[in-house]
Amino acid sequence: xxxxxxxxxxxxxxxxxxxxxxxxxxxxxxxxxxxxxxxxxxxxxxxxxxxxxxxxxxxxxxxxxxxxxxxxxxxxxxxxxxxxxxxxxxxxxxxxxxxxxxxxxxxxxxxxxxxxxxxxxxxxxxxxxxxxxxxxxxxxxxxxxxxxxxxxxxxxxxxxxxxxxxxxxxxxxxxxxxxxxxxxxxxxxxxxxxxxxxxxxxxxxxxxxxxxxxxxxxxxxxxxxxxxxxxxxxxxxxxxxxxxxxxxxxxxxxxxxxxxxxxxxxxxxxxxxxxxxxxxxxxxxxxxxxxxxxxxxxxxxxxxxxxxxxxxxxxxxxxxxxxxxxxxxxxxxxxxxxxxxxxxxxxxxxxxxxxxxxxxxxxxxxxxxxxxxxxxxxxxxxxxxxxxxxxxxxxxxxxxxxxxxxxxxxxxxxxxxxxxxxxxxxxxxxxxxxxxxxxxxxxxxxxxxxxxxxxxxxxxxxxxxxxxxxxxxxxxxxxxxxxxxxxxxxxxxxxxxxxxxxxxxxxxxxxxxxxxxxxxxxxxxxxxxxxxxxxxxxxxxxxxxxx
Numbered sequence: 059x060x061x062x063x064x065x066x067x068x069x070x071x072x073x074x075x076x077x078x079x080x081x082x083x084x085x086x087x088x089x090x091x092x093x094x095x096x097x098x099x100x101x102x103x104x105x106x107x108x109x110x111x112x113x114x115x116x117x118x119x120x121x122x123x124x125x126x127x128x129x130x131x132x133x134x135x136x137x138x139x140x141x142x143x144x145x146x147x148x149x150x151x152x153x154x155x156x157x158x159x160x161x162x163x164x165x166x167x168x169x170x171x172x173x174x175x176x177x178x179x180x181x182x183x184x185x186x187x188x189x190x191x192x193x194x195x196x197x198x199x200x201x202x203x204x205x206x207x208x209x210x211x212x213x214x215x216x217x218x219x220x221x222x223x224x225x226x227x228x229x230x231x232x233x234x235x236x237x238x239x240x241x242x243x244x245x246x247x248x249x250x251x252x253x254x255x256x257x258x259x260x261x262x263x264x265x266x267x268x269x270x271x272x273x274x275x276x277x278x279x280x281x282x283x284x285x286x287x288x289x290x291x292x293x294x295x296x297x298x299x300x301x302x303x304x305x306x307x308x309x310x311x312x313x314x315x316x317x318x319x320x321x322x323x324x325x326x327x328x329x330x331x332x333x334x335x336x337x338x339x340x341x342x343x344x345x346x347x348x349x350x351x352x353x354x355x356x357x358x359x360x361x362x363x364x365x366x367x368x369x370x371x372x373x374x375x376x377x378x379x380x381x382x383x384x385x386x387x388x389x390x391x392x393x394x395x396x397x398x399x400x401x402x403x404x405x406x407x408x409x410x411x412x413x414x415x416x417x418x419x420x421x422x423x424x425x426x427x428x429x430x431x432x433x434x435x436x437x438x439x440x441x442x443x444x445x446x447x448x449x450x451x452x453x454x455x456x457x458x459x460x461x462x463x464x465x466x467x468x469x470x471x472x473x474x475x476x477x478x479x480x481x482x483x484x485x486x487x488x489x490x491x492x493x494x495x496x497x498x499x500x501x502x503x504x505x506x507x508x509x510x511x512x513x514x515x516x517x518x519x520x521x522x523x524x525x526x527x528x529x530x531x532x533x534x535x536x537x538x539x540x541x542x543x544x545x546x547x548x549x550x551x552x553x554x555x556x557x558x559x560x561x562x563x564x565x566x567x568x569x570x571x572x573x574x575x576x577x578x579x580x581x582x583x584x585x586x587x588x589x590x591x592x593x594x595x596x597x598x599x600x601x602x603x604x605x
Contacts, residue, residue, distance in 0.1 A: 112155060280343050518566070543583045558571055
C-alpha cells in the first residue's frame with residue numbers, strides 16, 4: 059500500500075513495509091528460531107539442503123521443486139499428472155523459505171497465485187485443454203515489472219509513496235495470456251545500477267551458495283531465488299550485465315537477448331527516457347538451457363509485438379540440426395581488467411575440452427581498439443552524459459555502500475568523446491564511436507570466420523559484499539547489443555588457486571582464495587546481434603562438450 063514518505067519518516071516507513079512483507083508469509087511456512095539458529099555458520103545454504111531439513115516441504119513438494127525442468131513440469135501439468143495448485147504451492151513455499159534466508163523478494167502475492175492456479179486447474183478440467191503453452195507454471199519477476207495491484211519501488215524509498223500499479227507490464231500480460239502463474243517479485247539494488255542487490259527498503263539479497271558473497275545485481279533477487287530453486291524460471295533485465303551477473307554469482311543459467319526481442323514496455327525504472335543510449339533487455343534465468351530456450355521460444359512465438367510497440371516482430375526460428383563443430387573465438391583478457399585464477403582455470407579447461415571435441419579454437423589477441431577497457435569507458439559515458447534524477451533526495455535515504463562507491467572504469471583511459479561538447483555534438487560523437495567499435499568487431503568476426511565467442515562472464519566469481527565493482531566483461535555486449543548466455547562451469551578452489559591477487563584501483567575486486575572458495579565459476583557465450591537462436595544453440599553444444 060502506498061504511503062507518504064518524508065525525510066523524517068523514511069526509516070519508520072521501510073520498517074513497516076518489511077514487517078508487512080513478513081506477515082504475508084503464512085505462519086506454517088515460517089522457519090522457527092530454533093531452526094534458524096542451526097544454520098551453517100559458513101553460509102553455504104544450498105549445500106546444507108535447507109528445504110529438506112526445514113520440515114516445511116512435503117516429499118511431493120521437494121520432488122516438484124528439485125527434479126524437473128520447467129518443460130517437464132509443463133508436460134505433467136498438461137496431461138493432469140500434477141495440478142497447478144500443487145506446483146504453485148510448492149514453489150510459493152520454497153520461495154518463502156528463500157526469502158527468510160536470503161531477502162531475495164520485494165513482493166509476494168501467494169494468495170493471488172494460488173487462486174490463479176486453482177482457476178487454471180478448473181479450466182483444464184472443464185475445457186479439456188490448457189490455457190496456453192505455459193499453463194500452470196509459476197514464473198518469478200524482477201521488481202521492475204508491473205503487476206496490477208502490486209507496488210514497484212525498484213529500491214527507492216520515495217517510490218513507496220507511489221500507488222500500486224494499475225496496469226501490467228507488456229510481458230506480464232503476455233505471460234498471463236500464455237497461462238503462467240505469477241507469484242513473487244524479486245529484489246534489486248538501489249538505482250538498479252550496481253552488482254550488489256541491496257536497498258534501504260528490502261535489505262540485501264544474500265547468495266545462497268555463500269551468504270557472505272554478493273548475489274549480483276541488478277536482478278540479484280532472481281539469481282538467488284532460482285539458485286535456491288524457489289523459482290524454476292525467472293525474468294530479469296540487463297543493461298550492463300544485470301541478468302548475467304546474478305547468474306554467474308549464483309551458479310545458474312542466464313540469457314541476455316538482443317534488445318527489443320522480449321517485451322520490455324511498461325516497467326518502472328526511475329530513469330529519464332528518450333535520450334539515445336544503451337538499451338536494456340529482458341530475459342530469463344533458469345536451472346537449465348532447456349528452460350532458457352523454452353522461455354525465449356514460447357514468448358517469441360506468441361507475437362510479442364502485439365503487446366509492446368517497441369518489440370521486434372521476428373519469430374523464434376528453431377534450428378533442428380546442431381553443427382558438429384564450431385569455430386570458437388576466445389576473448390582476449392584485457393590487462394586493465396585481469397582475470398582471477400579460478401576464472402582463468404575454468405576458461406582454459408573449457409578451451410581444452412572444446413579443442414578435444416574437434417572445435418576450432420581461435421585465441422583473439424588483445425587490441426585496444428576493440429578491447430574491454432575501451433568498451434567500458436564508452437558505455438560509462440553513455441550512462442552518464444544525459445540528465446539523471448536522484449530519487450533518493452525526496453525521502454532523504456542514504457546511498458547504500460555499492461552505490462556510494464560509484465565504480466567507474468575511467469582509470470583505464472580518457473573518455474571516448476570530449477565531455478566539454480554540447481549535448482547534440484556529444485550524442486553524435488558517442489554514436490560515431492559506438493558504430494566504429496561495432497565495426498571493429500564485425501571485421502574481427504568475419505576475418506576469423508567465427509561462429510561464436512567464448513568469454514568470461516566476469517573476471518571474478520561472486521565477491522564479498524559491495525566489492526563487485528564495474529562489470530567490464532558483461533557491459534561490452536550491451537554496448538554492441540550482442541546476445542550473451544551465462545553457463546555455470548566449475549567452482550573456485552583455494553586448493554587449486556591458493557595465491558591471492560590484490561587489485562588497488564578501487565573499481566574491481568581482488569581475488570581472495572579463502573573468501574570465494576567454492577563459489578560458482580561461469581563462462582559467457584556470445585554471438586552477433588539478432589543471432590539469439592544461434593547463441594542458445596551453440597551454448598547448448600558447448601555446454602555438452604565441456605562437461
